[in-house]
Amino acid sequence: MNIIVAMRQLADLVEELEVDSSGTDIDREFVKFVSNEWDEAALEEALCLKEAYGGTVTVVGIEEVDFHQTLHAALAKGADRAVELTGDFEGWIPTRQRAAALAWFIRECDFDLVLTGVQAADDLNGQLAGAIGAMLGVAHASVVTNISVEGSEAHITQELGGGVTSVSRARLPLVLGVQSARQAPRYVPISRIRQVMAEATIEKVPVTGESFGNTPQVLRLYAPEASGTATMLEGKPKEVASAIYDVLVAKGVAGSRKGN
Amino acid sequence: MSGPNNGVMVVLEATAGRLSDVSLELISLGKDVANSLGGPLVGVLIGASDVALTAVGCDIVDCYVDFGTIGYSSEMAVTALSARVEAIRPRLLLAPTGTLGLDLCSALSVAFDATLASYVVGLSVDAGRIQATSQLYGGKLLADCDLGDGFAIACVVPGSAVALQLGVGDVEVSNHSLDAIVGSLAIEPGIRHEPEASGVDIVAAELLVSVGRGIGASANLEVVQELADALGVPMSASRPVIDQGWLPKPHQVGKSGKKVKPKVYLSFGISGAPEHLEGMRQSEVIIACNTDPNAPIFKVAHYGTTLDLFDLVPELVELVEG
Numbered sequence: 001m002n003i004i005v006a007m008r009q010l011a012d013l014v015e016e017l018e019v020d021s022s023g024t025d026i027d028r029e030f031v032k033f034v035s036n037e038w039d040e041a042a043l044e045e046a047l048c049l050k051e052a053y054g055g056t057v058t059v060v061g062i063e064e065v066d067f068h069q070t071l072h073a074a075l076a077k078g079a080d081r082a083v084e085l086t087g088d089f090e091g092w093i094p095t096r097q098r099a100a101a102l103a104w105f106i107r108e109c110d111f112d113l114v115l116t117g118v119q120a121a122d123d124l125n126g127q128l129a130g131a132i133g134a135m136l137g138v139a140h141a142s143v144v145t146n147i148s149v150e151g152s153e154a155h156i157t158q159e160l161g162g163g164v165t166s167v168s169r170a171r172l173p174l175v176l177g178v179q180s181a182r183q184a185p186r187y188v189p190i191s192r193i194r195q196v197m198a199e200a201t202i203e204k205v206p207v208t209g210e211s212f213g214n215t216p217q218v219l220r221l222y223a224p225e226a227s228g229t230a231t232m233l234e235g236k237p238k239e240v241a242s243a244i245y246d247v248l249v250a251k252g253v254a255g256s257r258k259g260n
Numbered sequence: 261m262s263g264p265n266n267g268v269m270v271v272l273e274a275t276a277g278r279l280s281d282v283s284l285e286l287i288s289l290g291k292d293v294a295n296s297l298g299g300p301l302v303g304v305l306i307g308a309s310d311v312a313l314t315a316v317g318c319d320i321v322d323c324y325v326d327f328g329t330i331g332y333s334s335e336m337a338v339t340a341l342s343a344r345v346e347a348i349r350p351r352l353l354l355a356p357t358g359t360l361g362l363d364l365c366s367a368l369s370v371a372f373d374a375t376l377a378s379y380v381v382g383l384s385v386d387a388g389r390i391q392a393t394s395q396l397y398g399g400k401l402l403a404d405c406d407l408g409d410g411f412a413i414a415c416v417v418p419g420s421a422v423a424l425q426l427g428v429g430d431v432e433v434s435n436h437s438l439d440a441i442v443g444s445l446a447i448e449p450g451i452r453h454e455p456e457a458s459g460v461d462i463v464a465a466e467l468l469v470s471v472g473r474g475i476g477a478s479a480n481l482e483v484v485q486e487l488a489d490a491l492g493v494p495m496s497a498s499r500p501v502i503d504q505g506w507l508p509k510p511h512q513v514g515k516s517g518k519k520v521k522p523k524v525y526l527s528f529g530i531s532g533a534p535e536h537l538e539g540m541r542q543s544e545v546i547i548a549c550n551t552d553p554n555a556p557i558f559k560v561a562h563y564g565t566t567l568d569l570f571d572l573v574p575e576l577v578e579l580v581e582g
């Protein structure tokens with residue numbers, strides 16, 4: 001089983017996101033970047049598959065701020081190979097461009113599965129799995145929550161929404177957008193990551209001029225207007241709790257206070 | 261291949277013998293764009309053909325009837341839709357954000373070199389160019405973008421438009437078979453599994469105490485559980501809490517979990533990503549506790565507080581316990 005996992009970093013949603021002076025991208029200078037959480041699920045599933053069936057896990061992504069952190073952590077968790085695609089990658093990279101670079105690299109590899117996160121929060125231009133699949137001419141599926149393999153076949157579980165799932169038999173190779181792994185992503189101590197940083201190498205592979213076709217042109221990026229529907233409850237915890245409790249009582253979902 | 265005409269194509273889904281809510285929303289959005297472009301609105305329905313007649317607003321509905329009966333395959337969906345796009349050459353294709361939309365949109369955009377926008381919440385036409393507004397970064401930012409004057413695809417977030425009223429109208433229906441496609445698939449049609457029945461019924465509850473990733477760790481759940489117990493109501497949760505294994509799947513609210521409409525939805529440490537809002541925005545009253553004043557949950561909440569949940573919840577427990 002040779003598995004390729006496409007991963008990336010992305011602005012941490014917990015941070016305040018500012019729009020830069022162009023008005024069409026976030027200010028990438030000050031924002032904190034983290035691994036895309038769904039890519040982490042894809043990596044976890046890949047590592048579980050490797051543990052079950054043997055083989056290799058190659059992690060690949062394009063050169064972006066802090067991407068080495070993702071690669072080092074992946075190696076520390078058990079990935080065999082870490083590849084960074086270098087080239088003309090700046091700012092907000094359309095999914096089609098990302099997919100073209102990844103497909104160019106993957107095409108030359110011997111692989112059974114390509115796994116990546118089901119989505120990323122800045123996927124203005126579509127999700128990776130479908131784009132890579134179409135570019136490689138390999139069947140793909142999204143929102144995958146389980147993968148098992150028997151010989152040249154896999155069983156994949158897709159969520160269809162509302163708790164309904166669908167299990168398909170499929171022929172390898174496949175490109176899958178992973179929603180969640182069979183278990184929560186494993187933890188790896190910082191000391192282990194440090195050790196990997198000192199010992200392991202990241203292969204750098206230059207990508208040149210892959211054409212990627214039409215993508216949307218961003219005219220304006222902005223925070224949605226505060227629609228102002230929420231009444232913000234101010235005060236000390238005791239006061240806010242009391243205001244909330246009053247709402248619960250008014251809606252008839254909690255008993256009135258003792259003594260009332 | 262000829263260039264696109266001025267038509268709009270919408271991908272429709274049938275669930276439980278009727279068109280899904282998001283299908284009706286897509287028809288409503290698609291109709292507006294089709295009117296601006298001066299082209300027809302074509303529905304492509306995946307499911308039972310009797311439902312096709314209810315796709316009022318569409319001029320034609322192409323049905324893949326066997327989809328509903330033989331099970332779902334992403335590859336089958338892509339192949340079937342590609343054939344319809346090839347035949348009709350629409351200017352714009354609308355699909356719902358969800359498994360079907362994610363399976364279709366990127367692949368079709370590559371196959372037809374279409375300009376694709378995801379997480380779309382609004383569409384307009386300006387001097388023949390299609391413009392879309394997309395909701396990004398978990399709902400924290402919006403992007404207005406130009407999809408050009410060629411074939412465009414918009415993957416639309418459920419809840420972005422008012423659904424067109426159901427009725428039976430003048431809809432031309434034509435049926436298509438999947439027989440030719442099914443035999444050669446690498447991904448076979450799947451076997452459908454309904455969600456497991458469980459003891460907890462978060463849908464029936466009039467009050468839900470809901471918890472998100474802001475809880476930080478499994479051990480901290482106790483704090484909120486105590487409140488739910490004191491109120492005598494079930495605890496519900498966002499997806500990360502379920503994926504971490506901190507609460508079982510039947511507790512999940514959202515796109516891939518349950519849709520709930522309690523009298524009061526009391527949330528702690530939930531950011532309000534579109535997939536979560538899809539499951540709870542119809543609650544009568546939403547109260548949100550989140551330390552980030554810019555959290556998208558406050559856009560739908562009726563009452564909000566930026567207090568730390570660990571400061572607030574114990575006070576609430578004290579009040580409820582009297």
Ligand SMILES: Cc1cc2nc3c(=O)[nH]c(=O)nc-3n(C[C@H](O)[C@H](O)[C@H](O)COP(=O)(O)OP(=O)(O)OC[C@H]3O[C@@H](n4cnc5c(N)ncnc54)[C@H](O)[C@@H]3O)c2cc1C
Pocket residue numbers: 013014118119143179358359398471472473474475497498499500501512513514515516517518528529530531532533534535536539549550551552555567568569570
């Ligand atoms: C196909 C698909 C289907 C999905 N289906 C679902 C679904 O059914 N349900 C669902 O919920 N998600 C679903 N998601 C995931 C969704 O996109 C979000 O990732 C998820 O809803 C985020 O959960 P959260 O709000 O708990 O976590 P986060 O987005 O990480 O938010 C945590 C919040 O807690 C706040 N916080 C932190 N500490 C505190 C504190 N001490 N006190 C108060 N607040 C605090 C933070 O400010 C932050 O806003 C789906 C995604 C996909 C791709």
